[in-house]
Structure formats: structure tokens, C-alpha cells
Amino acid sequence: MFTAVATAVDEPLAFTEREVPEPGQGEVLVKIIACGVCHTDLDLLQGHWPIARFPVVPGHEITGVVAAAGPGVSWPEVGTSVGAQFLGDSCRRCDHCVRGEQILCPRKRITGIVMDGGYAEYAVLKADFVTPLPQGLDPVAAAPLMCAGLTAFNGLRQGGITATSRVAVIGAGGVGSLAIRYAVAMGARVAVIGRSDRGEAAAREMGAERFIATQDSDPAEALKAWDGGANLIFNAAPSTSAAAAAFTGLAPDGTLVLVGYGPEPLTLPTRPMALNRLHAMINPSGSPHDMRDTLAFSAAHDILPEFTSIGLRDANAALAAMARGHAGKRSVITFG
Template sequence: MSITVWQALEAGAPLVPGTRPRLEPAADELVLEVLHCGLCHSDLSMLDNHWGMSSYPLVPGHEVVGRVVEVGPGVNPALIGELRGLGWICGSCSHCPQCLGGTGNLCASLEATIVGRQGGFASHVTARQDWTIPLPEGMDPAAAGPLFCGGITVFAPLVDEAVSPTAHVAVIGIGGLGHMALQFARAWGCEVTALTTNLAKAEEARGFGAHHVQALDQLGELPGRFDLVINTVNQALPWADVMGSLAPRGRLHQLGAALDPIQVGAFDLIMARRSITGSPTSSPASLLKMVDFCVRHNIRPAVEHLPMDRINEAIARLRQGDVRYRFVLDAI
């Protein structure tokens, strides 16, 4: 029994169907039959070898919802049949201080779902049990995939840093990540501002939970406003205006994978005790908290569905920013 994959044979190439041998789960792994897989901007970066860590043929896809169909010898066979989600990280060492301390996403021996491994644009994918998250009752499997990379990426700055519900939170960029960040921050109890270059999205941003919508180029007119700015944009910003918009002890949390340095003056940090942080997705514990939080607050990614054999159409449209707000490819 072989499996099918959608793979790029070289950098930037379209995905073509292929077959590979049946997957053999390691002792602590399980095999998911892929039902749905979201398309994340990091898939494009990996396809193009933008970060210099891609190997080809490359099978992208790391926002998976699948059914457990097989387990390794160290995994309870009772899990077979469960629906589980899988994101960017598919394994960690389980015995270092980070893993043992509940911050396994900071483990030095991380395995990423599409780095040196076969990802979720496929009929099946393997991952360690600990990094696959059971879908709680009440969660729609067809829309859940984007939670496991984009969603947890923007939930992390709230849950892992214990943001106060009285905080005023700004979200820069109303796209795949930003539209989920608005929902999380609103449900967290915060006052929420969406900052965008495209005010045509203002009504939708309010629908996702923004109390206020502001043009990004007006940021300089909002000094001292925000306790937390979550930046989902991967391009250079007017950093002095971003820092100036932070309240005393306010924090810029960077999630957009910009390659250029963030230029910030020392006095932007010193005078109001401001800070800059970032984070790579989050831990299995925070993933478990996130899915329960989503069900409790009716948070769901806004998705556009296409069948898996139209993956190249989804990639082309994502490259142009033409998606509201996340593509999910469905198994065929």
C-alpha cells in the first residue's frame, strides 16, 4: 500500500502528484490520514527555499486535520479513529529542560513537519503523538486546520505571556494570522485595534472582533496607546511609530518572519520600559488550551476550500494575497 503526495521537484516549481511507500510510524508516532490541510505562508517560503532549509522533492502542508489510522508500538491503539490536528512542529526530544518544562516548542531538537520530512499535502502524514492534538467536540474539522499553525502562532502571545484581559491589544495585518488574532484578543477580553493598509477590510475586521480599525500609516498619531502590538506582517514597518504607539511597559510581539533587522532606537525601549518579543508557534499544552478556548468562544478561521488537486491554484492566489483568509485543501 503506497501513499500519495503533492510535491515540488525543485525550488519554486508547481506541486505534482507522486506516490511513496507506505509510512512506518516510529515507536512514539502515529499516522494521520489527511482530511484537510491549510495553506500557510511558510509553505511558500519553504517551496521557494527562502530560508535555505528546504530539500526537494518537497511536500509542504503543516495545518493538518486527519484521522489516526495507525500507531507506532509505543502509542495506545485506542487512538485509532480519533481526529487530530498537526501544525509546524511534529516532534521534540521529550527529555530536555524545555520539553520537560512545558515549552517543547523551544526544544533544540525540534522536528518540523515539512523540514526534512513529508508534510500534509498528501494522503497520509506521520507525527509524534504528543504534537498531534485531539479535536474537541464542537470543533469543525473542515475549518480547524489553520488553527494548528497560524492560530497557535497568534494565540501564543496571549496565553504564554499571560496578557491581562484589561490590555489594549493592536494587531498589525488582517490576513491569515491577523484575522485569528483579532478573534482571540477579543475573546480574551481585551480592547482590540486592527491596523491595516487596506481599509476595505475594516468591516470584516470588526466582524472578527476589532473595536477599532486604523490605517497603519496613522500609527504615528496613536502615541502611548497599546499594551501589546502583535505584528503579523513580514515586511519593514515604520518601527519608531510602532514603538511610539506602545504604552509604558508595552510590548511589540513580532510574528511576521521579516528577514531584515528591526531598527529600533535605544530610547524607544529605555524611556517607557518597552520591550520586543517574538515566538515560534507554541507548546502542546498551549495547543490543547487553544482548541478548548476556540470551542468555548466560537472562534474559527475564515477559510476558503479547494480540493487537494487544485493546490497550485491556491498557491498562486496566496502569492497574490488573494484569499479571505486561509485556504484549506480537502482530501479527494
Template sequence: MLTAMATAAHEPLICIERQVPEPGQGEVLVEITACGICYTDLDLLQGHWPIARFPVVPGHEITGVVAATGPGVSWPEAGTAVGAQFLGDSCRHCDHCVRGEQILCPRKRFTGVAMDGGYAEYAVLKADFVTPLPEGLDPVAAAPLMCAGLTAFNGLRQGGITATSRVAVIGTGGVGALAVRYAAAMGARVAVISRSGRGEAAARRMGAERFIATQDRDPAEALHAWDGGADLILNTTPSTSAAAAAFTGLAPDGTLVLVGYGPEPLILPTQPMVLNRLHVMVNPSGSPHDLRDALAFSAAHGIVPEFTPIGLRDAGAALDAMAEGRAGRRSVIIMG
């Protein structure tokens, strides 16, 4: 099978032929349909994951079909269309795992970082960490939902979104665009915060009622003018300072959720936090039950991302474009 391999940090991907692996105890062999390319894959190659196991096959936005099952696996059966996410394994016995919050397990392992992922024609995955695809959901377009979609959906949910919420989404990239569409579909009022006004028309088509370009206006002041502020601010950009700049635009009892952040520390004013009971949280993607909910919601509301289809041998070039800031829509590797 053709495989794109990361041999070490700061080294380019190499494409090699490998034997199709066999699933072991509790595992399934998945014939890959598609795999989205995520900024986490770029972080892997740039050496930002000290827990990485090299050599490793990157990729965690996986869709495919179960080709074979290992010993002890009664579900999913061969022929089942499934997806797989960043969270690839956990201990299964800690308090977090038994409560269904495997993403918080101290012994969790990540697909495409500590275990082989989806930049290949086949992948061996843990059977209880794959998720069935809802009927009617295109498996190629659905690939980015396994991470970008889950991150956006669960960030909104963990932040306490309701149908009466005013939600401000910072950024209109892959995660941000999906967050706008999810929030609108959940009945919330949506504002988009971006550096320039170039994305305003697209944001309004996705359901935003307000657009704030930070090059023209202070985002916190603009949010306060929006009926007293946002109940939820979701930062989807790799900039901690962008989140800090909008923070005091929260309404009382509002919540800032970081699903994107940068290397700089988050510095926030204490007094407004105290006087208005403001909240801050960071949300890592999600657990298997969260992915099921995100996929079901996406299917029910027809929400899938825009993407650029590429071949497996083009993965390295797509990652280079991301590193150089030349990437446009999310790239999705299509096998075959």
C-alpha cells in the first residue's frame, strides 16, 4: 500500500510502499477513503509534539470502510463506513474513560502522532475509537469533520451555547467557518471577528449577522455594541492575543473558549472578570460520543466544509503551503 511517512521532525514526508497491516486484538483494518490535512500534522513535522513516535504515518481526519476485524471485535463489522479522529486510544479504566470523557484520559494516545494515521491506503485503528458515518454524509467531504468539525461543534457545546446565545467566532478558517455554520444552525445569533473585511460576504452567507474587522474597529467595543456583548466567544485562530483583545466584549457570565491559541501567554484583565463573572476555558477536540453527536448534527443540517481534493503524493506540498501561509481551503487526500 502507498503510505506517506514522517520519519523525523524537520524532515519532509516520504512516500513509500508498505505491506497492508493486520489488525490485532481489539483493532480494525480500515481501507481509507479520505484523510483531511490539519495544522496539527504540520505541527508534527515542525517538532511541536514531543510525544510523537517517529517514524509515524500522520493524519487524523479519517474516513473509510472497515476491511477486516481483529480478534475480539464484534463491532464494527467489515463493510461499515467509519470515521476516526485525533483521539486514537485511551486507558479505558480511569475515571475519565469510564465516564465517557476519554479525551481527558492521562494515558490517551493521538492518531497520526503516537500511532499511525490516515496518510495511507489502509490504517489499523482501535475498534472502539472509530465512529460510524451517518447515512447521507459524503465520506470525502466529511473527513475534516473528524477534527475541524468536532473541534468547532464541541467547543460551542462545552461553552454552553443555547438558542438565545450571542456567539462571536474569531477567525474564518476551517474550524471558524464550521463554527459559524454550527452556531447559526443551533439557533444562536452569530458575529464573526476577523483581521480584515475580506471575508465578510462569506461570513454572512454562512449565517453571521455581524462582521467585525479588527483593522477598523476594536473587537471588544464592537461586541459591547451588540446588545451588551457576546455570551460566548470562540477563538479558532492560532493567536492567543486575538482572543485577549475580544475578551472584554463578553456579556456578564459570558465565556471565552479557546480551540485555537498561539505560543504567547493569555493575559486578561482581572477586574472585569471579577465584576462580570467571566469564564475562560480551553477545549481539546472531544471524545467518541462527541464525534458521534457532531457527525449526526452535520448530517441533519447538511453541514460539510469546502475543501480541495488532492492525491496522497501531494500531501507534502499541501503541508508546505500551510507552513508558508499559502493554503486556501482545507486539503483532503482522496485515495485511489
């Protein structure tokens, strides 16, 4: 099978042919249809994952079809369309696992970082950590939902979104644009914060009622003028400072959720936090039950990301463009 392999930090992906692997106990062999190119894949190559196991096949936004099942696996059946996510395995015994929050397991294993992922024609995956795709959901368009979609959907839920929430989304890229559409579909009012007004038309088309350009106004003050502030600020931008700048635009009891952040520490004003019971959290991806809910909600509301289909040999170019900040639409590797 044709495969892309991350061999070391600061090295481009190497392409090679490998034997199709066989699934072991509790595993399934998935014939891959598509794999999204995620910023986490770039982080792997840039050395931001000290737990990484090299060589490793990157990719955790995986969709495909179960081609074979290993010993002890009766579900999902061969022929089932499935997706696989960032979370590839867990200990199954700790308090977090038995409560269904495997993403918090201290011994979790990450697809494409310590386990071979989806930059290949086939992948062996843990049967308990693949998710059947809802009927009729396009597997190529659905690939980014396995991480970008899950991150946006679950981040909003963990932040306490309700149908009466005012939600401010910072950054309208791959994750941010999905967060906008999910929040609107959940009944919330949405404002989008960007550096310039260049993205205003697209934000309003997705359902945002307000657009705040930080080059023209202070984001916190602009949010405070929005009926007293945002109940939830969702930072999808790769900038910690952007989140901090908007933080005091929260309404009392409001929550800042970071799914994007930079290398700088998060510094927040303690007095406004104390006086208004403000909250801040970083939300990591999600557990298998969150993945099911994300896919079901996306299918029910016809929420799919915009993407560009590429071949596996184009992966290095897509990652390089991402590193330069010129990625455009989300790239999805497809296998014919």
C-alpha cells in the first residue's frame, strides 16, 4: 500500500510502499477513502509533540470502510463506513474511561502521533475508537469533521452553549467556520472577531449577526456593547493573545474556550474574573460519544466543511502552505 511516513522532526514526509497490515485483537483494518490534513500533522513535523513515535504515519481525520476485523471483533462489521479521530486508544480502566471521557485518560494514545494514522491506503485502528458514519454523509467531505468538526462542536458544548447564548468566534478558518455554523444551528446568536473586515461577508453568510475587526475596534469593548457581552468566546485562532484581548468582553458567568492558542502564556485579569465569575478553559478534541454526536448533528443540519481534494503526494505541499499561513480551504487527501 502507498504510504506517507513522518521520519523525524523538520523532515518532509517520505513516501513508500508497505504491506497491507493485518488487524490484531480488538482491531479493524480500514480501507481509507479520505484523510484530512490537520494543523496537528504540521505540529508533529515541527517537533511540538514530544510524545511522538517516529517513524509514524500521520493523519487522524480518517474516513473509510472496514475491510477486515481482528480476533474478538464483532462490531463494526466488515463493509461498514466509519471514521477515526485524534483519540486512538485509551486504558479503558481509569475513572475517565469508565465515565465515557476517554479523551481525559492519562494513558490515551493519539492517532497519527504514536499510532499509525491515515496518510496511507489502509490503517489498523482500534474497533472501539472508530465511529460509523451516518447514512448519506459524504465520506470525503466528512473527513475534517473527525477533528475540526469534533473540536468545534465539543468545544461549544463544553463551554456551555445554549439556545440563548451570545457566542463570539475568534478566527473563521477551518475550525472557526464550523463553530459559527454549529452555534447558529444550535440557536445561538453569533459574532465573529477577525483582524480585518475582509471576512465579514463570509461570516454573515454563515449566520453571524455581528463582525468585529480588531484593526478598527477593541474586541472586548465591542463585545460589551453587544447586549452586555458574550456568554461564550470560542478562540479558534492560533493566537493566545487574541483570546486574552477579547476576554473582558464576556458577560458575567461567561466562558472563554480555547481550541487554538500560540506559544505565549495566557495572561488574564483576575479582578474582572473574580467580580464576574468568568471562566477559561482549553478543550481537547473529544471522546467517542462526542464524535457520534458531532457526526449526527452535522448530518441533521447539513454542516460540512469546504475543502480541496488532493493526492497523497501533495501532502508535503499542503503542509508547507499551512506553515506559511496560506492553506486556504482545508486539504483532504483522497484515495481512488
